[in-house]
Amino acid sequence: MLYAVKMDVAIPRDLDPEVRADTVAREKAYSHELQRGGEWAHIWRIAGQYSNISIFDVTDNERLHEILWNLPLFPFMTMEITPLAQHPSDIAVQT
Numbered sequence: 001m002l003y004a005v006k007m008d009v010a011i012p013r014d015l016d017p018e019v020r021a022d023t024v025a026r027e028k029a030y031s032h033e034l035q036r037g038g039e040w041a042h043i044w045r046i047a048g049q050y051s052n053i054s055i056f057d058v059t060d061n062e063r064l065h066e067i068l069w070n071l072p073l074f075p076f077m078t079m080e081i082t083p084l085a086q087h088p089s090d091i092a093v094q095t
């Protein structure tokens with residue numbers, strides 16, 4: 001199942017700089033691991049914002065929840081999740 005996830009990051013300005021750097025580094029490593037495994041299919045920066053739009057290719061809602069819940073930056077994010085279905089006009093899937 002495919003999902004588009006918009007993640008808006010808001011790290012408190014008074015967070016200890018070492019904790020911030022460690023959390024961001026762990027977020028990157030976690031994301032890379034999931035990208036290599038194929039479940040985090042795309043990640044795009046939204047220009048001018050500390051936000052991204054990502055595409056996840058996962059088995060079900062529970063797996064998506066598990067992935068998102070375990071993001072190191074999860075406590076500092078708000079998310080908007082959109083389930084995706086094939087579009088009938090997509091030439092890649094027309095028969």
Ligand SMILES: O=C(O)CC1=CCC(=O)O1
Nearest residue numbers: 009027028031050051052
């Ligand atoms: O910077 C972001 O948009 C948050 C984030 C998600 C994966 C990652 O490495 O950073």
